[in-house]
Amino acid sequence: MNYIIVFILLFGIWKIITWSNDTGNYIAGILVSLFITIIYGREFPYHPEHTLQPRRYLAFIKFLFVFLYQMIKANFIMAYRILSPGPPIKPGVVKIPLHLKSPLGRIILANSITLAPGTFTMDITEDYLYVHWIYVVTTDPVKAEEMICGKSQKILKEVFE
Amino acid sequence: MIDIIFYIFMSIGLCFIFLGCLGLLRMPDVYCRLQASTKCVTLGTGSVLLATLIKTGFSAIGMKALVCLVFLFLNSPTAAHALAKAADISGIKVWEKPGDEKIYPAKPRPTVETDKE
Known part of the structure; x- marks a missing residue:
């Protein structure tokens, strides 16, 4: 197989x-x-055995659309930040909980966070992601997870677990 | 018609690559610079490759552009992550705007012990 x-x-x-x-x-x-x-x-x-289950492919296509939307949005926000005078940024590092266990899923989640609006994966440990956020709104891990990757993490959990 | 779409995608791509380079100059520290350049340059290069695919259709060149697109989206964030982690391990602090409250990393990061003789 x-x-x-x-x-x-x-x-x-x-x-x-x-x-x-x-x-x-x-x-x-x-x-x-x-x-x-x-x-x-x-x-x-x-x-x-996961490669034969069609619902995983459907969920992955859904993830691709969410990801593309986030990436284009991220680029326009970043263009705004680059072009406005005295860049409107307030950088900091937050940690967010990571529920995925599959290695491929973790890689895809980390890459999609890097391309999502204003966030950037710096480090990855067993249960947590360390994310550099260009405009920190909250430092609470759970709220930050909801804001940064709530949706994509749920969909990826469907795909890989 | 195909030519017009080709030129539109090409110009979008070049605009975003230019913005990425501008961000590299304007941002204050290494992490923000990586953010600006990674996001903008990935979309810009992807857009240029997509324009190539549209122009040449499903030929040998177009399919190579498609494969490049997939590998670009996998590799570019990974490379940026490696750079950020290297910068972090070598002890570069996150830049803070003077006057703002400080936002510390959530854990004291493990530093690499270097041999000092």
Whole structure:
């Protein structure tokens, strides 16, 4: 199961990158994908049974829309902060609780916080994220979590757990 | 029509890359600079790659641009996170506006013990 998922993933990326229909191209792709699959196939998907559940993909698409909206908003807010005189900032570090356990989910959450409005992941420990906030509104962990990543953390919990 | 969309996305991308560079100059400390440059430059580069995809359609070049887009969104925040953590470990404090109340980090951060002889 693990091996099949990794092989399909690698071969798909190979086809997308090369994007041609030669026979030689197919043979080279299959050989290279098989080689990498044999080496790394055992380790990669931590929960292979999750890849067959369609609701996770639906939740992930929902997450993508939330993320895109937040990112575009973040860019306009950042443009405003850069262009106004004497940048209107009040930076500080807050800590927020982290409920996700899956490593891939944690990476995606940390990256989406970095691209969300005014926040930036600095450090990650077992239960907490340390977030640099460019305009600190509250230092209370629970309120800060609600304001920074409440929605995306809930959706990612649906996707990965 | 495709040309017009291509030019629109390209100009948006270049505007945001310019803003990112401007933010790099205007912000007071390393963390704020990283924030400005990461956010704006990621969207700007993504927009340029999207314009390439629209211009060339689903050809070899366009698909490469799409793959670059995905890897850019995965890698750019990770690189910024690595820079911020390195700055934090080497002991750079968060800048505070003079006169504001101080906002301390929620925990005293572990510092790396360096060998001093």
